[in-house]
Amino acid sequence: MKPARQRLFAGYKLRELRNRHGIAQAALAERLGISVSYLSQIENNDRPITPPVLLAIAREFPFENIESDDQLPVLRAAVEAATDVSVPRDRLDEDAMQRAMEQQPLLARRLIAVHEAYRRSQEQLRVLDDRVESGAAEGPQLPWEEVRDWFQAEGNYIDALDRSAEVLRDTLADNEPLDRAIEDRLRLWHAVRVERDDSDATGLSSFDKKARVFRLNTGLPPESRAFLLANLLVRLELPNEMRLVAKNAELATDAARELLSVGLANYAAGAMLMPYGAFRAQAQEVRHDIDRLRQRFGVSFEQACHRLSTLQRPGDVGLPVFFCRVDMAGNITKRHSATRLQFARFGGACPLWVVHEAVAIPDRVLVQRAEMPDGTRYVSMAKGLVKPSGSFARTPRRYAVALGCEEEHAADFVYADALGSNEAATPIGTSCRICPRRNCDQRAFPPAASIIEIDPDVRAAVPYSFR
Structure with missing residues (x-):
């Protein structure tokens, strides 16, 4: 007979998590999809934390861990593999993956391994694209x-x-x-x-x-x-x-x-x-409002953005964000991503990304909802900056910075307030060389290894199609 799973009573850990993130009980209950009374009973250890609630916690707080069961990380990885939007067909739900873990654990682990191999191949493709773009494919x-x-x-x-x-x-x-x-x-x-x-x-x-x-x-x-x-x-x-x-x-x-x-x-x-503890707490309090943070800590707009991208202390992480700096020529001169978003490392970034518009409009914050080819959506803000040189003899530096998070974290990102709930997402990609979108009017060249098709009787913004 299969041994029963030990019930998990860790209400104090869930309460500590909620307090660390400054979230009210009602707000957390809504995010987890349970009632306030149910959450209160869990926090008081009157009821155990069930696997569905654990999964909801893992989904909402991917860098937190409130239990020690080795099965949950595997289940979390299996759910991620089964629901990956970059694989368009036959996605499974969380309940199906939980049953699969119980009935066919080796099959679930195999799914995880295949998904990891797929993601590594995509990363290798991005690296190859970077090397080709930089002219340094070898060496x-x-x-x-x-x-x-x-x-x-x-x-x-x-x-x-x-x-x-x-x-x-x-x-x-x-x-x-x-x-x-x-x-x-x-x-x-x-x-x-x-x-x-x-x-x-x-x-x-x-x-x-x-x-x-x-x-x-x-x-x-x-x-x-x-x-x-x-x-x-x-x-x-x-x-x-x-x-x-x-x-x-x-x-x-x-x-x-x-x-x-x-x-x-x-x-x-x-x-x-910008000391870690104080900065992280203030960032959460003001919902990552850069102007308020820079005033409180006496730093520049760029410095505050950069610091937010470093809040990755184990057990005390901040909002998972991406950050980059783009010059007037569109080169990404500084970058980091704690999200699934990956940057083109040697220029050639998607022209539809709002950061390129921000370079030409200094001292104005632009906000965008964007969607990658894999279906992941991001909320990002970008601001053009002019760094004075202190002398007429030297040209001031002009560039833009961008900061963003996945749409599921929009409630913690003040800039998302500027976007309407029904506002369409802008389709963007990493670079044209690996972007699969067929109907993009801004495409500079077809993706690598594609087959080009040309119809001289059809005129479009891009003079070819591909498959």
Whole structure:
């Protein structure tokens, strides 16, 4: 006889989860599809958490784990495989997969393995597309590519640096402006004198190690000056932590290791200016309103967006978002995704994506509901930014940043309020080379390995069809 599944009483964990996310009991009950009284009984351990409720929790909070049963992660993966919208036919529901797990566990695990192989093949196709687009289909990665992929593989979260930077922030005086507190610590702990320089000779900043003088361009915005001061402080205070991370990164070239050191200092500076716990809590409170966050923490719009993409601390994750920065030529110069959305890494991103429009319209937030070819929908906002150079002799930098989440998290993303519930989603793709859409008027070229068909008697925006 098959042993009965042990009933799970973990109401206090569910209550802690709800409190961490700042969700009222009624709101959580609605998201889980159960009554408020049922949820109250679960939280008080009067009733166990059933498998359907566990699945609902896993669906709504994919980075949380409130139980220790090894079967749930497998069931969750099986449900994801069975309901993947990129496979258009014969999708199964959660109840069907739960029965399959109980009756045919090996078959369910086989489905998971096939689905993982399919997703790996799609990722390999994206990587191949990237290499073709960059003109580097053969040969080693460039140093900046190594570093970019290393951060992506780490989930854009470096635990040792993040926690150390959080502790460092706590040592700074909180009764004066943050930039002044950093200057005081540089002077008192490291004998570094900060000088303002309006000669334009130093660019953004320069550090004379022998003279212990840090020169800072006065033409920079206050948030940029604060970031550069924080960058110097973490380099002086956390060198061992950064050195250990870089040592374990196993990059192929010295240039990549040097670039990684720069990236780690930038990461730690951002983590110090926006301490993890406080920033995550504030982000949830204001529903990830970037303008309110940047005002509360004295940072730039881009810095706040970037920090949101790093909230991946195990057991304490933030909203799963994607973040990128796009220049005037459409090149993606900074990117990270904690969602299923993958970026074209060497340009050629979909022209229908709202971030391209934002580049041409600075200081205005644009919002878009977009749908990928696999059916996944995203809510994204994009804003064009102009970073002043501080001098007429240097052209200001113009670019746009984009931040978004999957539509199922729209309630936690304030920008979704600008979209009507019936507003159609814009069909976008990763790049034309791998996008399967046949009716796109913005297509630049047909997808790889497709067969082109041309009818001279039919005129359309794109002069061919394909199959």
